[in-house]
Amino acid sequence: MTEVQDLARFVGRARIEDLSAEALEQLKIRVLDTLGVAIGALDAEPIAAIRGLLADLDGTPTATLIGGGATSPERAAFFNSALSRYLDFMDSYLAPGETNHPSDNLGAVLAAAESVDATGAEFLTALAVAYQVHTRLSDEAPVRARGFDHTTQGAFAVAAGAAKALRLPEKQIANAVAIAGTANVALRVTRTGNLSHWKGLAYPHVSQTGTFAALLAGRGITGPEAVFEGNKGFKDSVSGPFELDWSQEDLERVRRTIVKKHNAEIHSQSALDAAQDIRAQDGFTSRAIAQIRLTTFDVAHSIIGGGEEGDKRLVRTKEEADHSLPWMLAVVLLDGRLTPEQYAPERIVAADVQGLMTRVVITPSDELSARFPAHMPADLEVELADGTVFRSSQDSYHGFHDDPLDWEAARAKFDALASPFTDAALRDEIAGIVRELDRRSTRELTAALARVPRTRSSAHSAGGAH
Structure with missing residues (x-):
């Protein structure tokens, strides 16, 4: 067996019963x-542009767009992934040499599952597969230091999840993964320098092409069987x-993913908790800040510090702001708070x-870096004009491995983000379906x-719900 065939066997044999109760709850x-x-991103300007393009292109309406309408599965995968990615408020996975966002796979898996009228259990199993493939490749095959983007491993994951949701046999799963993994080697420039809309659309692109790869494989199209180990393959190149x-x-592996508390790049979360702690201390006033000094781990400094x-001090757009630790601390x-x-x-x-x-100075620390990714250490000092110094040190946050989100906290975040667009009855309906999704159908969820x-x-038109 080639390595992609070995992966396909794992995907093909996965069952909802393989998930522990805790993993199913966290999923x-x-x-x-x-x-x-x-x-929460439905009215964002790039989302409106994408919806307009999809309307112009049309497409066989077998997969639902969040917010209404339907199109072909690969286009729905792009749109719904763009929605879940735009706010940069999604979950994350921290590996020593890579950071990714496994929830980016949901749009593709949901579209594929709906297109074949899959059960909720089938959808959840396929999504768990995508989480496992994405996170384990990031553990063992990080590519950031080589100049490639984390969507590169994601291509294998999204194709595996979509193929599983489409109920493809192992041979076709292998072909889908091989096609997507070969065709989606992405550059890290996506997230360096002055950031563009592509920061939030790079994974939706992978969702679309990975879903299309699965659809192609389902029609008998083959991909490079030695995509991993072959001459000029993934490992070689x-x-x-x-x-x-x-x-x-x-x-x-879903149990090792973490959920964002603040609407900010993942490596900032503990530092922003420290900022909130300082702001709440007696005698603090933001009007008198002379300097802000953060000591943190090297990955946070490298990516957002x-x-x-x-440099992260030229901030003009949302894409630049949510990847600028100086701006976010300020x-x-x-x-x-830091919300939409x-x-x-x-x-x-x-x-x-x-x-x-x-006035923000950020310094990486070897000592703090050695504690990452098991911890997310941040030591923050804020000095006022009169010389008074306020301090806070944080090692994690609510939503991290050691303090995972429970259903009630997840529901509170969902309500805060969805309430500007929905009434309480619809939020209750969506949350209720998700709560019982292993016993419901995918189409019940997409219909809601x-x-x-x-x-x-109108009550939320100014963003007051956030």
Whole structure:
């Protein structure tokens, strides 16, 4: 067997019964969280542009778009993945050399599952497969240091999940994974320097092409059978050597994923908790801040702190703001929170936050770096003009491995994000279906998602719900 055939056997044999009770619960929490984040992005400008393009292109309406309408599965995969990715408020997985967002696979798996009228149990199993493939490849075959984006491993994961949801046999699963993995080697420039819309659309693109690869494989199209180990294959050209025995894998890796508390890049979460802690301390006033000093782990410094992936003090757009640790620290110290409301264009460029971010100094620490990714350490000091120094050290946050989100907290986040677009009855319906999804149908869920309005109610038109 080739390595992709070994992976395909793992995918083909996966069953809902393979998930422990805790893993199944956490997977449902990820579904609810991802849907809330997606609904919260329905009126974003890039989303409107994508919906308009899909309307112009048309497409066989076998998969639902969140917010109404239907199109072909691969186009629905792109749109719904774009929704869940736009706010940058989704889940994450931390490996020593890679960070990814396994919930990015939901749009593709949901579209594929709906197109064949899959059960909720089939959908959840396919999503668990995508989580496992995505996270384990990130563990064993990180590519960030080689200049490639984390969507590169995601191509294998999304194709595996979509193929599983489509009920393809093992041979066709292998072909789908081989096609998608060969065709989607992506550059890390997606997330370096001045950021563009592509930061949020790179994975939706992989969702679309991975779903299409599965549809092609279902019609008998073949892919390179030695995609991993072959001459000029993934190991030879992209990742370097690694070993991964898929016969020994389970579906439990979802339990190692983490959910964002703040609407910000994942490596900022503990630092933003520290900022909230300082802001709440007696005597603190943001109007008198002279300097902000953060000591943190090297990955946070490299990606969002002004390290190897570029200076983070030129912030003009949402894409730049949610990947700028100086900006995020400044806005939390000023506003006390970081939600979609802070990403309003006028707030991003406001003089107070733009000025305060220039007083942020971020330093990587070998000691703190050695504790990552098991921990997310951040030591923050804020000095006022009179010399008073406020301090806070945080090692994790609510939603991290050691303090996982429970259903009630997930529901609160879902309600906060979805309430500008939905009434309480529809939120209850969607959450209720997700809670029992292993005993419901995929189409019950997509039918409810189709009824979500695309625009905010007048009571929330100014973003007040956030």
